[in-house]
Amino acid sequence: DVKVTQSSRYLVKRTGEKVFLECVQDMDHENMFWYRQDPGLGLRLIYFSYDVKMKEKGDIPEGYSVSREKKERFSLILESASTNQTSMYLCASSFQVAGQGARGLRDGYTFGSGTRLTVV
């Protein structure tokens, strides 16, 4: 059974701490994504990566950074946690069939179970 695993389900951190959220996938997917989910706002893309050591900003990258040193692992880093970063964080990965555009994303994304982060 293919999986995206997020290291923590629940996390409580203090304001100003550096926080690491880890995500590992076992599907050999090239593409990985970090979203945050907030009531009334849906899913918002923070960062994504199409290859090892490659990263691109999503819609709300401020206050976050990422690391992808290995294909299977994509880490989200909160440089200095703030209370407005309290949220559910979702990691996802995907496989893209080359040369098929939108239809190449045949199975959409596979999501992890999420990490509910509370910053106090």
Next chain:
Amino acid sequence: GNSVTQMEGPVTLSEEAFLTINCTYTATGYPSLFWYVQYPGEGLQLLLKATKADDKGSNKGFEATYRKETTSFHLEKGSVQVSDSAVYFCALSSTGANSKLTFGKGITLSVRP
């Protein structure tokens, strides 16, 4: 740019009622369309998908048809169960070498016995 609009929620139904959740989209090119479901405390799971116009995706009694003329992908189920209570997200994939998904805001469905 691409966008997905879902009907406002939440939606509350009685068991065995008919379900329709509306989804319309704006996109360039020919996107693929998806419905995801999120059960309480979990991540999102792919429910069904359609990759071209007039395709019908189906799974677990849910169906949705890719309607290019109305740019819609409405989710339907003939008889809902309490276990269908969840948040439902409509999404589309962008064109290009590395497709990204654009999600709607999601709608919460509660089914009462």
